[in-house]
Amino acid sequence: MSALGSLTVVGLGPGPDRWLTPEVADVLAGATDLVGYGPYLDRIPQSFHRRHGSDNRVELSRARLALDLAVSGRKVALVSGGDPGVFAMASALFEALESGDDPAWAEVPVRVCPGVSAMLAAAARVGAPLGHDFCVLSLSDNLKPWEVVLKRLRLAAEADFVIALYNPISKARPWQLGAALDTLRSMKDPATPVVLARAVGRHDEDITIATLADCDPATADMRTLVLIGSSQTRLLPRKGTDGLGDVWVYTPRSYTAEVP
Numbered sequence: 271m272s273a274l275g276s277l278t279v280v281g282l283g284p285g286p287d288r289w290l291t292p293e294v295a296d297v298l299a300g301a302t303d304l305v306g307y308g309p310y311l312d313r314i315p316q317s318f319h320r321r322h323g324s325d326n327r328v329e330l331s332r333a334r335l336a337l338d339l340a341v342s343g344r345k346v347a348l349v350s351g352g353d354p355g356v357f358a359m360a361s362a363l364f365e366a367l368e369s370g371d372d373p374a375w376a377e378v379p380v381r382v383c384p385g386v387s388a389m390l391a392a393a394a395r396v397g398a399p400l401g402h403d404f405c406v407l408s409l410s411d412n413l414k415p416w417e418v419v420l421k422r423l424r425l426a427a428e429a430d431f432v433i434a435l436y437n438p439i440s441k442a443r444p445w446q447l448g449a450a451l452d453t454l455r456s457m458k459d460p461a462t463p464v465v466l467a468r469a470v471g472r473h474d475e476d477i478t479i480a481t482l483a484d485c486d487p488a489t490a491d492m493r494t495l496v497l498i499g500s501s502q503t504r505l506l507p508r509k510g511t512d513g514l515g516d517v518w519v520y521t522p523r524s525y526t527a528e529v530p
Contacts, residue, residue: 275302277340277378279363280347281354281385282313284495285471289386293525297347297383305336306349306359314349327412329362337366340378353387355434357408389434391466392495392524395477397506397518399465399497402525404432409439409446416446423450427457432521435496439487447487447496454498455482463505463519465497466490479505501527 278297283289298304301319304311308323324332336348338446350358353438360382368374393400405426411419426433433454438447460483468476468491478489482498491498502525506518 273343274377274379275340275342275344275346275515277336277346277348277363277380279354279360279380280380281350281352281358281383281387282310283386283471284352284388284391285469285475288513289391289471291383291385293383294385298343301347302345303336303339304347304349305332305339307332307351308317309390310349310351320344329359330366333363333366334371336363336513337372337375337378341372341374350385353386354382354384355384356387356389356406362415386468388436388470388495389497391470392434392465392477395467395470396479396515397508398520399432399499399503400434401521401523402432402502404434404500404501404521406427406434406436408436409450410437411443411446419446419450420453424457427454430500430502430527432500433498435498436490438490438494440492441510447490451482451485451487458482458498459501462501463499463503465519467497468494470495477515479519480486481516506516 280294280297297313303320303322304314305322307326311321311323322335333348336346339346348359348363352358354360389406406420407426409419460481462482464480464482464485466478466489500521503519503521506520508516508518
C-alpha cells in the first residue's frame with residue numbers, strides 16, 4: 271500500500287473569491303484531488319487537480335471517495351460551499367468515519383477548515399440581525415421528519431431567538447417555507463422583520479427585507495438564506511448608495527422584553 275495521504279474539509283464561502291479564507295486557498299493550492307458537489311468545484315479555477323464532482327444528495331458516497339483517495343496517498347480537499355460544518359460535508363465525513371466501513375480510513379489525517387457561512391454573509395449585508403441570541407435551522411426534511419422541523423421552529427419562536435433558516439425551499443418541497451412562516455405568524459408579531467438573502471455575494475444577489483405578515487415564500491429558492499427577527503430586532507434608516515436597501519436590520523445586545 272502507498273503512503274497515506276491526507277484529507278482536508280474546506281468551505282469556499284457563499285460567494286465571491288474574496289470570501290475564500292487564505293487557509294482554504296492554501297489547501298486548494300496544495301491538493302492533488304478535489305472532491306465535491308459539481309457546481310462548487312466549478313467555482314475553483316482550473317488547475318492540475320484531479321476533480322471528482324458528484325450530485326448534491328450523495329454526501330456519504332462523496333465522503334467515502336475522499337477517504338479512499340486519501341488512503342491511496344492523495345492529498346484530498348473535500349469541498350463545501352459556505353462553512354463545511356454548517357449543514358455540509360464535515361458531518362458527512364465523520365458519519366463515514368464512524369461507520370468504520372474501511373479500517374484504513376481511521377489512519378487518515380483529517381482536518382476541517384472554517385469558511386464564511388451564508389448566515390454570516392447575509393447578516394453582514396443587512397446590518398447586525400444576529401447581535402443577540404440566535405439559532406439556526408434547516409427546513410429540509412430529507413434527513414429528519416417534518417414534525418421535528420416544526421417542533422424546533424415553534425420552540426425557537428417561543429424562546430424569542432432570531433432564527434436563520436437554511437434550505438428553505440426546493441422543487442421537491444416548494445411548500446415548506448410557507449408552512450414554516452404560517453407557524454411563526456401564529457406565534458410572533460406580524461411586524462417582525464424578515465430578510466430573504468438570495469445568492470449573497472454573487473452576481474445575481476437579491477436581498478429583500480419584509481415583515482412576517484407580508485413575506486412571500488415564492489421569492490425564495492434553495493440559494494436563499496432566511497433571517498427572522500426576534501421581538502427585539504429593529505430597523506434603522508440606511509444612508510448611502512450601495513444599492514442594498516434603505517434600512518439596516520439589527521438586534522441589540524441587551525434584552526428588554528418581559529420574560530413570561
